[in-house]
Amino acid sequence: NSIDSLQPLETTISDMERFAEVALLELSCPNCNIEFPFGGIIASNYYQMCYNGLQCKKCEHMFTPLQISSQLESCIRSHISLYYAGWLTCDDSTCGNATRQISVFGKRCLNDGCTGVMRYRYSDKQLYNQLLYFGSLFDREKNKNQELKPLYLTGDSDFPKDSLKESSIRALSEQNRELLEVNQGVVQKYLSDCGRRYVDMGSIFDFMV
Numbered sequence: 001n002s003i004d005s006l007q008p009l010e011t012t013i014s015d016m017e018r019f020a021e022v023a024l025l026e027l028s029c030p031n032c033n034i035e036f037p038f039g040g041i042i043a044s045n046y047y048q049m050c051y052n053g054l055q056c057k058k059c060e061h062m063f064t065p066l067q068i069s070s071q072l073e074s075c076i077r078s079h080i081s082l083y084y085a086g087w088l089t090c091d092d093s094t095c096g097n098a099t100r101q102i103s104v105f106g107k108r109c110l111n112d113g114c115t116g117v118m119r120y121r122y123s124d125k126q127l128y129n130q131l132l133y134f135g136s137l138f139d140r141e142k143n144k145n146q147e148l149k150p151l152y153l154t155g156d157s158d159f160p161k162d163s164l165k166e167s168s169i170r171a172l173s174e175q176n177r178e179l180l181e182v183n184q185g186v187v188q189k190y191l192s193d194c195g196r197r198y199v200d201m202g203s204i205f206d207f208m209v
């Protein structure tokens with residue numbers, strides 16, 4: 001699909017590796033206000049996917065399609081504004097210099113005696129990868145084939161008590177086809193912008209990376 005076509009050359013690495021550093025998609029229930037990470041059609045103590053959508057396990061509220069897509073969109077926007085804030089930080093962990101200005105000396109840290117290099121705190125590549133992650137959560141094939149980055153590791157305090165059968169996951173992926181497609185469309189809208197920029201920015205800011 002079109003999201004996959006934007007992916008860089010690293011197609012052989014798993015989502016677990018590719019998305020090791022991403023922020024999770026946090027949803028909040030519009031009815032009981034509980035917040036939980038959404039990780040696709042997977043087992044969770046906080047939500048379940050039903051044949052007709054996403055349900056909060058605490059209060060049994062069924063999310064309307066808009067209640068999911070608008071939260072997804074506002075999450076994407078907050079990542080994009082973080083990126084546009086354009087903060088640079090010194091890579092010397094003992095220095096901690098942070099600035100929004102690129103000095104006339106380019107990438108050198110201007111703190112007295114510091115030999116560190118200033119880098120974008122939130123890089124273009126990071127934002128791009130973050131958007132790919134959000135997109136993956138609503139990728140029907142990835143859901144079906146259980147190729148998503150796991151939200152929980154064995155031993156986590158909120159590791160799901162129940163598990164989901166492979167056959168249920170496959171059925172739910174089909175039953176929620178529209179929900180998945182709508183939300184992938186939301187991500188795609190931002191991703192295609194970002195993909196173009198990713199290519200340009202790479203060459204413009206070569207000296208920064």
Ligand SMILES: [Zn+2]
Binds near residue numbers: 030032034057060
């Ligand atoms: Zn709820």
Ligand SMILES: [Zn+2]
Binds near residue numbers: 091092095096097114
């Ligand atoms: Zn420094």
Ligand SMILES: [Zn+2]
Binds near residue numbers: 125193194195198
């Ligand atoms: Zn970008």
